[in-house]
Amino acid sequence: MTTQMSDHSEARLDDLLAGRLPDGTGRFGPFGGRFVPETLMSALSRLEVRARAAFADGDFCRQLSVELRDWVGRPTALTPAHGLSRRWGATVVLKREDLAHTGAHKINNALGQAMLAKWSGAREVIAETGAGQHGVATAAACARVGLPCTVYMGAVDAKRQAPNVDRMHRLGASVVEVASGDATLRAAVNEAMRRWVTDPEQTYYLLGSAIGPHPYPWLVREFHKVIGEEARQQMLDRFDRLPDGVVACVGGGSNAIGLFHGFLGDAGVRLVGAEAGGSGAGRNAASVVHGVPGVLHGCHTLLLQDGEGQVLETESVSAGLDYPAVGPEHAFLHSIGRTEYCAVSDDEALAAFDECCSCEGIIPALETAHAFAAAKRMALESPGITVLIGCSGRGDKDLPSLREKRRESHD
Amino acid sequence: MTDVTTTRGAERITAAIRMARRERGFALAPFLTAGYPNVEACGALLGEIAANADIVELGIPFSDPIADGPTIQHASRVALDGGVTIDRALEMLRSASVGIPVIAMTYLNPLLTYGFARFAEAAASVGIDGIIVPDLPVEESVALREAVAEFGLCVISMVTPATPDDRMKQICAQAKGFVYATTICGVTGAANAIDDGVGDFVKRIARHTDVPILAGFGIRSADDAERLADHCDGVIIGSALIESIDRGDSPAAFLRGVRPAVANRKGSVRS
Numbered sequence: 001m002t003t004q005m006s007d008h009s010e011a012r013l014d015d016l017l018a019g020r021l022p023d024g025t026g027r028f029g030p031f032g033g034r035f036v037p038e039t040l041m042s043a044l045s046r047l048e049v050r051a052r053a054a055f056a057d058g059d060f061c062r063q064l065s066v067e068l069r070d071w072v073g074r075p076t077a078l079t080p081a082h083g084l085s086r087r088w089g090a091t092v093v094l095k096r097e098d099l100a101h102t103g104a105h106k107i108n109n110a111l112g113q114a115m116l117a118k119w120s121g122a123r124e125v126i127a128e129t130g131a132g133q134h135g136v137a138t139a140a141a142c143a144r145v146g147l148p149c150t151v152y153m154g155a156v157d158a159k160r161q162a163p164n165v166d167r168m169h170r171l172g173a174s175v176v177e178v179a180s181g182d183a184t185l186r187a188a189v190n191e192a193m194r195r196w197v198t199d200p201e202q203t204y205y206l207l208g209s210a211i212g213p214h215p216y217p218w219l220v221r222e223f224h225k226v227i228g229e230e231a232r233q234q235m236l237d238r239f240d241r242l243p244d245g246v247v248a249c250v251g252g253g254s255n256a257i258g259l260f261h262g263f264l265g266d267a268g269v270r271l272v273g274a275e276a277g278g279s280g281a282g283r284n285a286a287s288v289v290h291g292v293p294g295v296l297h298g299c300h301t302l303l304l305q306d307g308e309g310q311v312l313e314t315e316s317v318s319a320g321l322d323y324p325a326v327g328p329e330h331a332f333l334h335s336i337g338r339t340e341y342c343a344v345s346d347d348e349a350l351a352a353f354d355e356c357c358s359c360e361g362i363i364p365a366l367e368t369a370h371a372f373a374a375a376k377r378m379a380l381e382s383p384g385i386t387v388l389i390g391c392s393g394r395g396d397k398d399l400p401s402l403r404e405k406r407r408e409s410h411d
Numbered sequence: 412m413t414d415v416t417t418t419r420g421a422e423r424i425t426a427a428i429r430m431a432r433r434e435r436g437f438a439l440a441p442f443l444t445a446g447y448p449n450v451e452a453c454g455a456l457l458g459e460i461a462a463n464a465d466i467v468e469l470g471i472p473f474s475d476p477i478a479d480g481p482t483i484q485h486a487s488r489v490a491l492d493g494g495v496t497i498d499r500a501l502e503m504l505r506s507a508s509v510g511i512p513v514i515a516m517t518y519l520n521p522l523l524t525y526g527f528a529r530f531a532e533a534a535a536s537v538g539i540d541g542i543i544v545p546d547l548p549v550e551e552s553v554a555l556r557e558a559v560a561e562f563g564l565c566v567i568s569m570v571t572p573a574t575p576d577d578r579m580k581q582i583c584a585q586a587k588g589f590v591y592a593t594t595i596c597g598v599t600g601a602a603n604a605i606d607d608g609v610g611d612f613v614k615r616i617a618r619h620t621d622v623p624i625l626a627g628f629g630i631r632s633a634d635d636a637e638r639l640a641d642h643c644d645g646v647i648i649g650s651a652l653i654e655s656i657d658r659g660d661s662p663a664a665f666l667r668g669v670r671p672a673v674a675n676r677k678g679s680v681r682s
Contacts, residue, residue, distance in 0.1 A: 025550070035519055035546045037478045039571040039596045042578065180484055186475065193477045198597040200573055295520045295546070296475060308496050309524030310474040 005267075009336035017265055021332070026214020027300075028332035034213040036193070036298045043200035048215040050120045055222065060119055067111055071144060072101045074108075074226065078234035081389075083359030084372075090379035091386040093243065095231040097255060097393060098364065102137045102167075104393030105227060105255040106208060110137035111144070112223035113206045118145040122204035125149045128192040130157055130185030130251065131320030131367060132164025133393055134208030139173035147204075150174040152192040154184040157319045160401040182313050185251075185323045189297050209252025210327035213298030217327050221257045228262020231388060241386065245270040247375040248390035249367045250341065251285065251321035253330045255392040260339060270340065273330060274374035276316035277343030285314035287326040288334050288341035294325075301328040317346040317405075318366035318398075342377070344370040352376060353395065353402075365393035366402075420540050421565035424466060424512045424588035428623040428644050431465040437636065438645025439670045440625055441652050441662070442468040442516065444486035445503060446495030448656070453490075454507045456662055460652075461509035463666035468543070468647060471500045471517035478545035480600030482650035497525050498533070505537040514567060514588075516543040527558035535562035541588045543567040549582045556585070567591050572612050583619035590616055592643060593628040600650030601629035605638055613642040633669045 005013065012029060015021050021028045034044055054060045068074040076099050081092040097105035110127075117125050125147050129135030135151040142149035151168055155177045158165050168175050181187035189212070196205040210220040235242055246263050248256035250273035263269040278284030287302050294303035296311055304312040304324040316322040333339040344352075349366060352373035356364050364372060368391055375389045418426060431438035441464050446453050461467050472487035472495055479487065497517075504513065515534055522530055522544065534542065541564055547555060549568065556566050565587035570579055573596050583590060594609050595601055609626070616624055626639045627647030636646045648669065655665040 033551065034548065035551060036548065037545050037571075038548060038569045038582075039573045039593070041548050042573055042575055180481070181475070181488075190475055190477050194480070194598045197478070198595075198601075200596060294523060295518075297477070298546070303520075305520065305524070307524070309521035310491060311520070 005337045009338070012336045013264065013338055022214055022218050028329050029335060030293070031299070031301050031328035031331040031335070032214055032217060033300050034298060035295050035300065036213045037197060039197045040200055040213070044213055044215065051116060051215060051219050054116050054119055060115070064112060064115055067115070068108070068226065072107050072111060073099065075230045075234070076100050078231065078238060081360050084355070087355070087359060088376055088379035089383045092375065092379065093235070093239070093386065093388045094391040095227060095259060095388060096391050097227060098362070098368070098391050102133070102140050103396065104133040104137065104365065105224060105258065106134045106137040106393070107141065108226060108258070109208065109220050109223040109254060110134060110141040110206065113219070114138065114141035114145045114147060117147060117204035117206065120204065122147065123202040125204045125206050126152065126192050126195055127206040127208055128152045128185065128188035129208060130154070130188065130322060131318065131365070132157065132161040132168070132397060133320060133365070135173070135175070136164050136167045136171065138206050138208065139168045139171035142173065143171050150176060152176050152178055152188040152195070154182070154188045155179045156183040157185065157188070161319055161397050162400055163397050184314070184319065186311070193297070208254070210254045210257045210329060211252040211297055211299065211301070211325060217299065217329055220254050221261065221329060224254055224258025225261040227255065227258040227390070228260060231259060232262040235388065239386065242266055242269055243388040244382070244385040245272060245375070245378050245387045246390070247272045247274060247371045247378065247387060249274045249321060249370040249392060250288070250326060250330060251276065251323045251367065252325070253327040255390050257327060257329055259390040260333070264338065271338065272374055272378065273339060273341040274344045274370040275341055276318060276321035276370060277345040277348070278315040279346055283315040284343060285316045285322050285324065286341070286343035287324055288330060289343045291326070296325045299328045301325050302331045317349060318370065320365065320367040321370065342374055344373045348373040362391070363395040364391060365395045366398045368392045368395070420563040421587035423540050424514070424565070425623055427465050427512045428589055428625070432623070432644050434673045435671045437640035438465040438623070438625065439636070439666060440464060440466040440468055440645060440647045441666060442470060442647060442649030443652065444470040444472055444483060444490050445500035446472065446490035446493050447486040447653065448489060449493050450495065450499065450503055454503050456656065457504070457507040457509055459661070459663045460666065461507070461511050463663050463670060464511065465645065466512045466514060467509055468514045468516050468649070469500065469504060471497055471515055471521065473518035473521055476518060478598055480598040480650060482600045482653050486653050497521060497530065501533050501537045504539070509538070512540045513538055514541045514543055515539050516545070519544055519547050522555070527555050528561065531559040531562040531564055535564055539564060541565045541567050543569070543591060545569065549585055552585070569593060570616055571596055572608065576615065579615060580619050583616065583622070586620050586622045589623040589625045589644070590620060591647070592616055592624050592626045594626045594630070594639070595628055597628060599628050605635055609639065610642045636669050
């Protein structure tokens with residue numbers, strides 16, 4: 001199936017592919033921008049200048065690719081999923097970001113930004129985390145480059161992702177549990193931004209998703225686009241063809257934007273984002289499917305909010321997708337019809353988790369399980385297709401909360 | 412001389428500050444979250460506060476107040492849980508009839524949802540003179556400035572010690588009513604808000620504008636206010652006032668403790 005796009009949308013996609021977006025105001029079409037307190041405006045401008053300088057610096061880029069190879073373990077494998085292929089009647093292929101160091105795609109961005117922080121002379125790094133994967137990746141990357149690191153994590157998430165809190169401590173990071181607001185990722189971002197405002201000169205804010213004020217959505221995508229570049233080449237090398245569909249889970253949308261970017265110019269490839277459908281209407285985190293435009297955490301994007309512009313509480317079995325907004329580039333790609341998004345319920349995701357464990361011998365993260373569920377839908381609708389799934393992370397971190405869930409359902 | 416009772420918007424704000432500066436040495440601009448601790452009590456508190464202040468800043472709560480510290484975060488949460496909306500906040504203000512200039516402070520998303528022009532019209536009708544939006548930087552503020560100007564309101568500009576000179580110039584060129592100088596890089600309610608650099612910081616602002624300068628973020632006491640009055644035209648007090656309300660103290664007594672009596676202190680009036 002080919003994605004249908006108007007001439008206008010084609011032109012906007014060309015702008016994106018040619019590097020003309022984000023524009024001078026940090027926008028992807030109407031989405032993105034920079035809506036933050038005045039204290040942060042200069043810090044964000046400086047960050048953009050330094051990031052562009054780093055990308056233009058041959059030494060920086062060489063060091064980054066060496067570290068991606070030697071320390072992260074890139075390129076990550078492309079794994080044909082034989083068991084799922086048989087069950088679903090399709091060719092199912094996995095891009096294995098779960099095999100990257102620290103167990104998720106998050107390390108690509110964490111390492112890139114930690115190296116940028118060091119290169120820019122920052123004294124310390126702060127970060128937010130939801131599922132804890134970005135926190136662990138940031139703690140590891142900061143240990144690697146030699147910078148002290150503090151991670152803000154919602155108190156609810158710290159409980160349901162306890163193994164990752166231990167890992168961050170082991171890697172030398174300080175973890176600050178955030179009890180304000182909804183005590184999940186959104187509250188952690190709020191608190192990290194409040195902390196950053198107190199010392200925007202010396203502190204480097206290592207944002208973990210393709211969200212927030214410009215230049216973060218662009219910067220995070222640049223560090224993750226290696227996923228899609230590798231996957232596209234691996235598909236051609238191994239299968240001598242591109243996939244019919246590419247599916248990735250979307251919370252803020254960092255792994256999805258990285259994977260999708262490799263295929264944006266391939267009009268025949270459907271790009272599908274799997275959002276957290278939670279337990280149903282009003283109890284989910286599907287900000288493209290159910291959201292409307294608004295401003296949160298410094299950018300204009302699709303947002304779950306009430307009629308008064310207050311941001312809604314979200315719900316998802318997966319901490320990493322439990323976020324009320326989506327990265328502005330996703331909102332843009334959706335608006336021009338290049339990408340599609342669907343909501344996957346908690347129950348569907350849990351079923352897909354079990355299926356992947358038993359058929360492939362791979363324990364995916366609960367976030368990642370949403371992508372498996374969406375890919376299954378696509379495969380059952382279009383028998384015989386080739387579908388590439390972004391296997392964004394491993395699920396060891398989820399085992400304690402799954403055990404808890406099982407105990408509850410037995411009671 | 413501009414008359415505070417008949418003008419509106421930026422002129423009315425500036426006139427109130429200049430008068431306070433002349434009569435008492437500095438202007439006092441307390442902040443209260445609309446609907447805190449509840450809508451009824453807030454209306455009464457607002458009257459008490461207005462009787463002991465030169466300008467009132469009324470916070471319209473938002474679910475994700477990234478520029479605010481714990482005190483105002485909590486007040487915002489309580490107000491939202493109590494059902495405060497923009498319409499209810501404005502209605503409460505109308506009933507309170509405060510009689511001095513009022514600045515509304517809120518975040519961008521509730522305003523976008525309500526509509527800039529619709530908000531400006533409703534705000535003007537209940538006596539609001541200006542609006543502060545801490546997550547709306549100067550380069551993104553044109554649409555809001557134009558929408559509120561239609562109804563005689565102004566957008567208050569904020570500068571911080573992290574604002575470089577070229578930006579300071581750009582922001583001050585747009586400044587109306589007063590310039591909101593956050594004395595520290597941080598969130599509202601911070602401790603140790605005033606350091607020795609504050610004089611130089613305010614001088615840096617004053618080089619670019621004749622509009623009065625009010626200092627805010629982390630001002631807690633009469634001492635703080637007195638020290639800042641040497642440099643700027645007045646102070647904004649929010650978290651410390653709300654904390655005094657939480658202790659069960661009278662906000663009037665708290666503000667009287669901060670605000671000098673008429674002619675108690677002779678300040679130099681910036682033209």
